[in-house]
Amino acid sequence: xxxxxxxxxxxxxxxxxxxxxxxxxxxxxxxxxxxTLFTRIVIFALAAVSLNLIMGYGGMMSxxxxxxxxxxxxxxxxxxxxxxxxxxxxxxxxxxxxxxFALVIGALSLRTRGVYFIMITLAxxxxxxxxASGLARYGGDDGLTIYKRSDFGGxxxxxxxxxxxxxxxxxxxxxxxxxxxxxxxxxxxxxxxLRSNEARMQAIGFPATRYRLVCFVIAGTxxxxxxxxxxxxxxxxxxxxxxxxxxxxxxxxxxxxGMGSLFGPVIGAVVYLxxxxxxxxxxxxxxxxxxxxxxxxxxFGRGGIVGLLGRLDRG
Amino acid sequence: xxxxxxxxxxxxxxxxxxAATDHLSLDVASGELHAIIGPNGAGxxxxxxxxxxxxxxxxxxxxxxxxxxxxxxAWRRSALGLxxxxxxxxxxxxxxxxxxxxxxxQAHDGHSFYFWGDxxxxxxxxxxxxxxxxxxxxxRRAGVVVSRLSHGEQRELxxxxxxxxxPKLLLLDEPMAGLGSTESARMIKLLQELRREVTIVLVEHxxxxxxxxxxxxxxxxxxxxxxSDTPAAIxxxxxxxxxxxGDQHVVTSNG
Numbered sequence: 001x002x003x004x005x006x007x008x009x010x011x012x013x014x015x016x017x018x019x020x021x022x023x024x025x026x027x028x029x030x031x032x033x034x035x036t037l038f039t040r041i042v043i044f045a046l047a048a049v050s051l052n053l054i055m056g057y058g059g060m061m062s063x064x065x066x067x068x069x070x071x072x073x074x075x076x077x078x079x080x081x082x083x084x085x086x087x088x089x090x091x092x093x094x095x096x097x098x099x100x101f102a103l104v105i106g107a108l109s110l111r112t113r114g115v116y117f118i119m120i121t122l123a124x125x126x127x128x129x130x131x132a133s134g135l136a137r138y139g140g141d142d143g144l145t146i147y148k149r150s151d152f153g154g155x156x157x158x159x160x161x162x163x164x165x166x167x168x169x170x171x172x173x174x175x176x177x178x179x180x181x182x183x184x185x186x187x188x189x190x191x192x193x194l195r196s197n198e199a200r201m202q203a204i205g206f207p208a209t210r211y212r213l214v215c216f217v218i219a220g221t222x223x224x225x226x227x228x229x230x231x232x233x234x235x236x237x238x239x240x241x242x243x244x245x246x247x248x249x250x251x252x253x254x255x256x257x258g259m260g261s262l263f264g265p266v267i268g269a270v271v272y273l274x275x276x277x278x279x280x281x282x283x284x285x286x287x288x289x290x291x292x293x294x295x296x297x298x299x300f301g302r303g304g305i306v307g308l309l310g311r312l313d314r315g
Numbered sequence: 316x317x318x319x320x321x322x323x324x325x326x327x328x329x330x331x332x333x334a335a336t337d338h339l340s341l342d343v344a345s346g347e348l349h350a351i352i353g354p355n356g357a358g359x360x361x362x363x364x365x366x367x368x369x370x371x372x373x374x375x376x377x378x379x380x381x382x383x384x385x386x387x388x389a390w391r392r393s394a395l396g397l398x399x400x401x402x403x404x405x406x407x408x409x410x411x412x413x414x415x416x417x418x419x420x421q422a423h424d425g426h427s428f429y430f431w432g433d434x435x436x437x438x439x440x441x442x443x444x445x446x447x448x449x450x451x452x453x454x455r456r457a458g459v460v461v462s463r464l465s466h467g468e469q470r471e472l473x474x475x476x477x478x479x480x481x482p483k484l485l486l487l488d489e490p491m492a493g494l495g496s497t498e499s500a501r502m503i504k505l506l507q508e509l510r511r512e513v514t515i516v517l518v519e520h521x522x523x524x525x526x527x528x529x530x531x532x533x534x535x536x537x538x539x540x541x542x543s544d545t546p547a548a549i550x551x552x553x554x555x556x557x558x559x560x561g562d563q564h565v566v567t568s569n570g
Contacts, residue, residue, distance in 0.1 A: 186427040186434040193418050196407040203367060204480055205393030205422035214428065
């Protein structure tokens with residue numbers, strides 16, 4: 001990875017600086033809405049970063065990634081509902097539940113390739129969606145209101161907007177750092193090699209499935225963290241966060257920003273959710289504008305926004 | 316004769332009604348360069364794929380270094396010392412030449428569940444990889460992305476990747492395919508050096524190369540072995556002439 005100055009790195013640095021300084025802007029301008037919006041964006045960016053690990057680097061087109069948002073969220077919500085308010089219990093449970101789910105569906109789905117893999121991950125996520133809808137005790141279809149955010153003692157107060165925002169941002173930057181270390185490690189080389197040419201990797205001695213499965217579990221766990229954050233952000237969790245269109249949103253963020261690039265999913269999440277916010281204020285039919293816009297970027301910007309910036313560098 | 320390094324016993328592989336490998340038996344002695352020839356469709360690549368584990372036979376056995384490997388997956392055979400090159404170049408095209416070879420070294424250096432350290436900075440991986448690249452004369456192209464290498468360079472890289480796993484047995488599936496005459500000559504020279512270090516099974520269409528290199532030649536026709544002998548004996552074998560050269564003769568005399 002070159003540290004030289006180029007448009008790609010400059011935009012990534014700008015985005016990070018903007019995200020870090022955002023609370024300063026909102027406190028000076030009094031624009032609380034921006035903080036609310038960007039808390040949501042940062043959480044979805046984390047989910048997109050986790051999806052990018054399997055989709056962009058690992059070549060595993062999972063169409064069920066939103067399931068972990070729900071699993072992480074329900075872990076927090078159900079524990080809060082049952083009287084366990086401590087984040088030190090809620091969050092590890094959220095991560096463990098997501099990891100376990102990823103392990104089980106990964107072990108089954110990774111036997112398939114291509115379209116079958118897309119369909120089977122979609123099916124598992126929809127299954128999770130219907131299971132959540134059937135949880136009558138926890139609100140069923142209507143979802144579950146969380147009356148008290150995760151309690152981390154005196155360490156951090158999640159009900160404080162700025163503190164919560166920085167917690168989310170910290171998780172996002174931590175997640176990106178983790179992915180960066182992973183993709184350059186021995187493990188990451190193997191996973192990317194498998195994306196490139198599986199037969200070759202097996203011929204030189206790598207058991208493909210177990211490396212893919214571990215990668216799948218890491219990504220699921222990281223997205224479970226985003227789910228725990230999201231539930232705290234909305235004080236609510238419902239089956240809707242697991243619906244297949246949510247998984248589609250995450251895929252779009254990754255593709256829009258640039259698959260297999262470190263900051264691509266973050267840029268994708270910012271652009272996608274900001275556009276969604278503004279277009280939906282303009283018209284009810286905002287998807288009619290968003291759709292063609294996405295098509296244009298995918299058609300003309302192979303490698304997403306980050307890919308476009310890369311071409312800018314080469315002139 | 317000591318136990319052979321590779322022993323194939325009564326191997327059968329059918330695709331629908333066609334037996335691509337038909338009760339095939341074959342011995343490869345340690346240290347020899349064993350060529351497998353045969354007309355198109357004789358089942359040479361099918362055989363190689365069964366030897367490396369990409370394809371499962373319907374029946375029969377494959378023994379390698381005294382061990383039954385018939386049902387082992389490809390990656391385990393690689394761990395035992397079986398390496399292959401592909402007939403159609405099969406590399407990690409968006410990785411550099413050095414990365415391709417370093418991954419092969421890494422595959423034989425314990426497990427790869429290390430998530431933190433930078434693999435490209437692991438000196439012993441890079442050193443070994445560079446040594447394998449040097450072996451095939453590609454050391455100056457180490458940092459070049461595979462998709463930017465010439466076809467001939469990619470064939471050499473295939474060889475370097477196989478060598479980097481320190482194999483006991485090298486299965487080469489048409490290493491000369493698509494090479495120009497200068498490149499072919501270089502490849503033959505390279506194989507002549509390598510044969511001193513490692514047992515080689517060579518599948519090749521280039522008869523000049525085969526007769527220049529091989530200690531023994533096995534001739535396949537329709538998935539069966541019709542002869543397995545020294546180059547001189549194969550040259551004089553009537554059945555080989557009929558089956559192998561005769562086919563073309565029939566075609567020309569009819570046309």
